Amino acid sequence: MMPDLSIILLGLGDAFSPTNLMFVLAGIVLGQVIGALPGIGPVMAMAIAIPFTFTLDTLPAIAFLVGINKGGLVGGAIPAVLINTPGTPDAVSTTLDGHPLARQGKPMKAMKMALYSSVTGDVFSDLTLITVSAPLAVVALMMGPVEVLALMIFALSVIAGLVGDSMTKGLMAAALGLLCASVGMDPLNATPRLDFGWLELFDGLPLIPVAIGMLAVAEIMRRLSEIRGRVRPAIEIPDSQNPADKRVSRAEYWACRFTLLRGALIGTVVGAIPGAGNTAAAFISYASAKQASKEPESFGKGNIHGIAASESANSAVCGADMIPLLTLGLPGSVGSALIITAFMIHGLQPGPFLFEQQGRLVYGLFGAMIMANLTNLIIGLVGLRLWSRVVTAPASVIFAAALTLCFVGVYMSAGGLFAVGLMVVFAGVGYLMNIFGFSVIAFIIAFFLGPRFEQSLIQTLTIVDGKPMTLLDHPVAIALLLLAVLSAYWLGVRGRRRGT
Amino acid sequence: MNDRTVNRLSGLAMALLGIMLIVAIIPDQTERVDGGWIQPQTLPNTVAWLLVGLGLVHTAWPSGNIDLDPGALARVGFYIALAGLAVYLMQWLGFLVVMPALTLLIMVFIGERRPFWLLAGGGVIPLAVWGIVTQLLGRSLP
Numbered sequence: 001m002m003p004d005l006s007i008i009l010l011g012l013g014d015a016f017s018p019t020n021l022m023f024v025l026a027g028i029v030l031g032q033v034i035g036a037l038p039g040i041g042p043v044m045a046m047a048i049a050i051p052f053t054f055t056l057d058t059l060p061a062i063a064f065l066v067g068i069n070k071g072g073l074v075g076g077a078i079p080a081v082l083i084n085t086p087g088t089p090d091a092v093s094t095t096l097d098g099h100p101l102a103r104q105g106k107p108m109k110a111m112k113m114a115l116y117s118s119v120t121g122d123v124f125s126d127l128t129l130i131t132v133s134a135p136l137a138v139v140a141l142m143m144g145p146v147e148v149l150a151l152m153i154f155a156l157s158v159i160a161g162l163v164g165d166s167m168t169k170g171l172m173a174a175a176l177g178l179l180c181a182s183v184g185m186d187p188l189n190a191t192p193r194l195d196f197g198w199l200e201l202f203d204g205l206p207l208i209p210v211a212i213g214m215l216a217v218a219e220i221m222r223r224l225s226e227i228r229g230r231v232r233p234a235i236e237i238p239d240s241q242n243p244a245d246k247r248v249s250r251a252e253y254w255a256c257r258f259t260l261l262r263g264a265l266i267g268t269v270v271g272a273i274p275g276a277g278n279t280a281a282a283f284i285s286y287a288s289a290k291q292a293s294k295e296p297e298s299f300g301k302g303n304i305h306g307i308a309a310s311e312s313a314n315s316a317v318c319g320a321d322m323i324p325l326l327t328l329g330l331p332g333s334v335g336s337a338l339i340i341t342a343f344m345i346h347g348l349q350p351g352p353f354l355f356e357q358q359g360r361l362v363y364g365l366f367g368a369m370i371m372a373n374l375t376n377l378i379i380g381l382v383g384l385r386l387w388s389r390v391v392t393a394p395a396s397v398i399f400a401a402a403l404t405l406c407f408v409g410v411y412m413s414a415g416g417l418f419a420v421g422l423m424v425v426f427a428g429v430g431y432l433m434n435i436f437g438f439s440v441i442a443f444i445i446a447f448f449l450g451p452r453f454e455q456s457l458i459q460t461l462t463i464v465d466g467k468p469m470t471l472l473d474h475p476v477a478i479a480l481l482l483l484a485v486l487s488a489y490w491l492g493v494r495g496r497r498r499g500t
Numbered sequence: 501m502n503d504r505t506v507n508r509l510s511g512l513a514m515a516l517l518g519i520m521l522i523v524a525i526i527p528d529q530t531e532r533v534d535g536g537w538i539q540p541q542t543l544p545n546t547v548a549w550l551l552v553g554l555g556l557v558h559t560a561w562p563s564g565n566i567d568l569d570p571g572a573l574a575r576v577g578f579y580i581a582l583a584g585l586a587v588y589l590m591q592w593l594g595f596l597v598v599m600p601a602l603t604l605l606i607m608v609f610i611g612e613r614r615p616f617w618l619l620a621g622g623g624v625i626p627l628a629v630w631g632i633v634t635q636l637l638g639r640s641l642p
Contacts (some may be wrong), residue, residue: 067503192531224579394612400603401625404626417587420590425584457542
């Protein structure tokens with residue numbers, strides 16, 4: 001399916017409009033600042049930002065959220081380098097070489113290498129997304145409800161196995177998510193279900209309070225519980241006066257080209273797999289860079305290849321994560337689930353039909369993502385020194401501000417205190433799930449997919465009509481179900497035996 | 501209590517939740533419809549049975565790490581209760597009274613004593629957010 005050139009050009013024109021560029025810029029700045037704050041993270045920022053995008057047009061709203069995501073991945077490296085505390089989980093492997101390099105008096109070199117690597121990985125995966133998503137959408141259009149149901153079961157089984165350290169707990173978390181998604185009106189018979197007589201639950205549990213409660217407020221509460229009067233120590237990093245130690249030369253960047261390419265490839269492949277995540281990609285890339293290096297003993301002591309490997313991979317996940325989102329309408333991570341929410345708020349359903357019905361928007365989004373990478377680079381270069389001061393802000397104020405924004409955002413999105421109360425309840429649920437090892441990510445994705453899952457289930461049962469042999473007419477669905485069983489075995493049973 | 505025991509207990513709790521759903525909650529909270537074999541209870545019941553099965557599997561073969569710190573749990577419980585109380589009071593006292601009080605209380609409880617940052621977190625930030633939302637965006641707050 002060759003897209004109409006006029007649609008592509010119109011989409012790119014929308015992407016480069018002043019309004020859209022402004023929101024991309026705002027998202028990048030916010031993302032980099034938020035990413036520099038340990039404990040907040042771009043996902044939390046995206047969850048809080050969604051209600052504030054209600055009044056925007058679709059493209060600026062989604063470009064804003066994508067900007068936060070991309071900026072957050074750059075910002076997360078700043079505290080990783082300066083204070084050995086990653087701003088985002090994916091920056092953990094960046095601390096291994098970033099902080100030792102900073103201790104040698106080269107913090108700016110470390111942060112700039114992280115920036116260049118992030119942007120490189122991001123550009124690579126965005127180009128992959130732009131290249132493969134349209135053909136994949138054609139394949140996805142051939143899938144009927146039986147195949148879609150089987151695909152969702154496969155995706156949930158993979159996600160349940162990859163996030164967290166227990167397959168059974170991951171599956172139980174996903175089951176709980178599906179259960180919560182069934183609150184409200186039954187889609188087939190239009191009868192109230194599991195609403196306990198509350199009118200506010202007639203339309204089901206709203207996604208925004210649940211997501212913000214479990215992702216943002218639960219994490220804020222957890223971080224607050226760890227503080228307890230500790231004064232943040234002053235940062236004391238020696239700063240070299242040698243200009244070469246404050247920048248990354250072209251020769252140094254070129255010397256890292258294979259590391260960057262390997263990291264970008266790993267991040268892109270891992271990012272396209274639902275549930276795999278930035279952190280896994282970063283560590284896999286770091287480990288393979290160390291293995292491929294002629295001086296593996298220098299890793300962990302300030303080797304810029306370590307930073308390059310980690311940051312290129314974790315940022316490459318961002319673009320690849322959009323592949324299942326745009327082509328199949330399936331979120332592979334909480335970040336992409338939140339982006340789908342933004343689509344749905346504007347009355348659009350991501351999936352294969354999006355390319356046919358909203359081609360201009362899709363290509364506008366591609367253009368916005370490319371612009372976001374360029375903006376990320378420029379803002380990063382300009383703002384690195386400034387954002388590094390953000391790290392010194394006291395956690396008490398940061399979390400107080402975040403909590404205020406959560407309250408306000410949820411109130412604005414759902415228009416009532418009931419939703420804010422729900423947010424608080426789910427903050428408790430999310431916290432308990434985290435401490436007992438039940439994956440909040442699996443819950444949120446299953447909760448998000450729930451209505452579509454049930455619809456596909458109803459359609460499948462109607463097609464099958466009590467004759468299981470009808471499934472033999474759907475070999476793709478059978479293959480996906482078998483893959484689901486295999487992944488449950490591989491990630492669950494064998495993964496446990498290997499102690500992974 | 502070690503991780504294996506806590507995992508077994510959590511598995512048992514999930515199985516019990518599933519049973520409660522099947523026996524009491526779902527029948528009470530869903531309607532029977534005439535005709536068709538896809539009922540409003542179909543998906544909830546399927547999920548409940550999954551919880552029972554997976555819960556029993558997890559009880560028999562516990563896996564995964566637990567990160568249970570009773571002190572932290574108590575503190576989080578306190579913050580959640582405080583936030584819940586704030587939501588309850590907000591319907592009578594409004595955002596401008598309750599939010600600064602909530603953030604100030606939390607900041608003091610975690611040990612923040614510097615007047616500048618207490619004013620920033622407990623006063624300036626809620627006021628600034630209120631101003632942006634109600635005056636700039638024209639939306640209402642409680």
